[in-house]
Amino acid sequence: MSLALSPAQRDALEGWLAHLAALDGAAANTVTAYRTDVTGFLAFLAQHHGAQQGLGILTRLSQSDLRAWLAHERGRGVAARSAARALSAVKSFVRWLSDREGFDATAVLSARSPKFQRKLPRPLAEDAAKAMIETVGTQSSKDWINARDMAVVTLLYGCGLRISEALSLTGDALPLPEVLRIRGKGGKERLVPVLPAARAAVARYARLAPYPPEPGQPLFRGARGGALSPRAIAKVMEQARMQLGLPATATPHAMRHSFATHLLSAGGDLRAIQELLGHASLSTTQAYTAVDTARLMEVYEKAHPRS
Incomplete structure (x- = not known):
């Protein structure tokens, strides 16, 4: 061409x-x-x-x-x-x-863009997100793998990280600080607060892992010591969602969506959420307002059924 x-x-x-x-x-x-x-x-x-x-x-x-x-x-x-x-x-x-x-x-x-139906993010309810974190920590017979999977999913939900961002962390990140510097899409950096629960989950994994964290080496390791693959986390979440009866949309990225939606529901500022997620455009983050409104309408419909 x-x-x-x-x-x-x-x-x-x-x-x-x-x-x-x-x-x-x-x-x-x-x-x-x-x-x-x-x-x-x-x-x-x-x-x-x-x-x-x-x-x-x-x-x-x-x-x-x-x-x-x-x-x-x-x-x-x-x-x-x-x-x-x-x-x-x-x-x-x-x-x-x-x-x-x-x-x-x-x-x-001034040309008009073709209209299309935007796919809204599919977040988990707060109790489902917490249940997912707990359940991924029970899928393996090895305690350190359970701790690893729990730590990764906690970072996705607790910090709003992309799976690629969580798995790009190296041994230099330990112990996790209260504010983590993340390099996201396009090499853009942002600062992300780390909740105590996330720091504790990662610290527990580091204590149990048979591969000592090394500077410059992947923090999260696979069973044989290599870098942990995104597919491994997707698979363990797939097993967990089947146990919990959650839909197929309960993926690693859904934990990031849940982070943003729950922050917005709690009164979080849209611009601040944009910065936490690392979105280049506010319009991307605004999709979560539609999600929040959709959930509100579901509650309204249940509370006020049509006659």
Whole structure:
């Protein structure tokens, strides 16, 4: 597909991607996805207009060009969510290019995104989250593995960590401080308070583990001493949720969702929760307000059944 790009377009695309990676701190996966999205758009333009247009076509983009592209994407079976992400990438690219080349990008920037139903996070109820933590600590015949699994899941729920963030901790993190510095997506750092229960759970694991924690080495180890895999935690939570009768949505990431939702329910500030989770955009965190409202409506419906 990249063969459809003119040299000027290819140079501009690489310049924008380098800008995203260097100055905006975009993660490698994000850069790859944006490259694919914008390359597809530029390839469509070449086909739509019958020839390579260089940067000139980008300075003259119209609403009809964008509508034609989105219709083409729908015809290929691209879901509305994916099309919306691609349009966001195109807007970002054209905005960056317009700043460099000095043209008016209003036609592109004002384009409406395809509508789609956002999937709301599926948190666990507070008692279910606590039961999950306790139950994962009973799945193995080895005490240290039980302590390990309990410590990891406690970090997910008690600190709102992603599973990758919890498993990236090394022996240098011990003993866990009251505030932990976490490097999240795109290499962005944030400070996360660590509850006493989480510090105690990790300390217990460290005492029982047959592999002494070492600086620079993974804190959480697998049964044979290698780095613990995310799949191992997903599997032990799968076993626990079957025992507890919880839905398939009770995954490691659901513990992070539960952390945010329960904080919000307790009166937590949305902006503070955004910082704790490491969300780049407040709109991502705002999904939890919808969850909280949905749960409130469930309670309302039960308390006031329709006649």
